[in-house]
Amino acid sequence: MSEFSLIYHYFKHATPRHANTMIGIGDDCAISLIPPNHALVSCVDTLVSGRHFVHHTPAHAIAYKSVAVNLSDLAAMGATPYAILVGLSLPKNMANDAFCRDFAQGLSDICNQFGIELIGGDTTRSAILTISVTALGFIAPKQAITRTGANVGDVICVSGNIGSASYALAAKLQGRTSPLQSALDYPKPQIKLGQTLIGYASAMIDISDGLGQDLKHILTASGVGARLNLENIPSDPNLHTLSHQQKWQHQLNGGDDYELCLTISKENLAKFNQQNPNQIFAIGEITAGNQLALFYDGNQIDFGIKGWQHF
Numbered sequence: 001m002s003e004f005s006l007i008y009h010y011f012k013h014a015t016p017r018h019a020n021t022m023i024g025i026g027d028d029c030a031i032s033l034i035p036p037n038h039a040l041v042s043c044v045d046t047l048v049s050g051r052h053f054v055h056h057t058p059a060h061a062i063a064y065k066s067v068a069v070n071l072s073d074l075a076a077m078g079a080t081p082y083a084i085l086v087g088l089s090l091p092k093n094m095a096n097d098a099f100c101r102d103f104a105q106g107l108s109d110i111c112n113q114f115g116i117e118l119i120g121g122d123t124t125r126s127a128i129l130t131i132s133v134t135a136l137g138f139i140a141p142k143q144a145i146t147r148t149g150a151n152v153g154d155v156i157c158v159s160g161n162i163g164s165a166s167y168a169l170a171a172k173l174q175g176r177t178s179p180l181q182s183a184l185d186y187p188k189p190q191i192k193l194g195q196t197l198i199g200y201a202s203a204m205i206d207i208s209d210g211l212g213q214d215l216k217h218i219l220t221a222s223g224v225g226a227r228l229n230l231e232n233i234p235s236d237p238n239l240h241t242l243s244h245q246q247k248w249q250h251q252l253n254g255g256d257d258y259e260l261c262l263t264i265s266k267e268n269l270a271k272f273n274q275q276n277p278n279q280i281f282a283i284g285e286i287t288a289g290n291q292l293a294l295f296y297d298g299n300q301i302d303f304g305i306k307g308w309q310h311f
């Protein structure tokens, strides 16, 4: 089979059909219906072998994560995911049955989990495996949660443990297997929580490049500052044995968490917690100015925020 028919064979029926798709894989373009009174939400993220995942990462995990990171962006706006398109640049030695089957299975698993359809894509040959996923979703326009809405006095929250993926990556690069490997390979996009936060959160972002750097994106976009209480940032017990510096390095600068970071008024936080207990965790407060101040047990500390640098 040619490369193209291989992919067609494995991808065409890999994911569930979605009621809004009029034409999916197989024609020049896909055609989709947008639900009445909704807007289209779209994003794209590209993963390059050796840069966004280590060589020899299983094809299943690569496919799964390429989609998950995009769904995480949709989650960060409160959107409902609908479909993906996949641009696949494949080295010749990977255009084989085993790779395409496992890759398709990874796509299938995450798309089934969230009820989304693979509606198209493009396939080319390239020296380095590169996957570019475009994700589409829907939202009622006024409901979208952007980065710009944080207000002085809002509480800063995260949706779960921070630093696990960075811990796993460090272990992997040192040649150790770690109990947190799945946090690195199989991030869990917080789709449902993102939707639940509509009407509550004032600003939101997903944590891909490190909590410190991603929170700063909210601060810059909203024109505010923040105080973080580092002892309140949730972490997996595996991080409890690390020194403070090591732990903060994973939590503030590590990235690949794909948890949500959001701001919410104290009133809304109380209401939200009453209806949705134990889903978001307060880690700080929005302040006037434009600085990110870090505190540990009430004492201000000096720690360099340097998230993932793309260039």
Ligand code: ADP
Pocket: 007, 011, 024, 025, 026, 027, 028, 029, 085, 086, 087, 088, 118, 119, 120, 121, 122, 123
């Ligand atoms: P064209 O040359 O018109 O761009 P292609 O031959 O590239 O069309 O693709 C044919 C069909 O297969 C299209 O519907 C396209 O969306 C789909 N397709 C190609 N590559 C992929 C892929 N990696 N994932 C999903 N669909 C794909």
Ligand code: MG
Pocket: 121, 122, 123
């Ligand atoms: Mg094409």
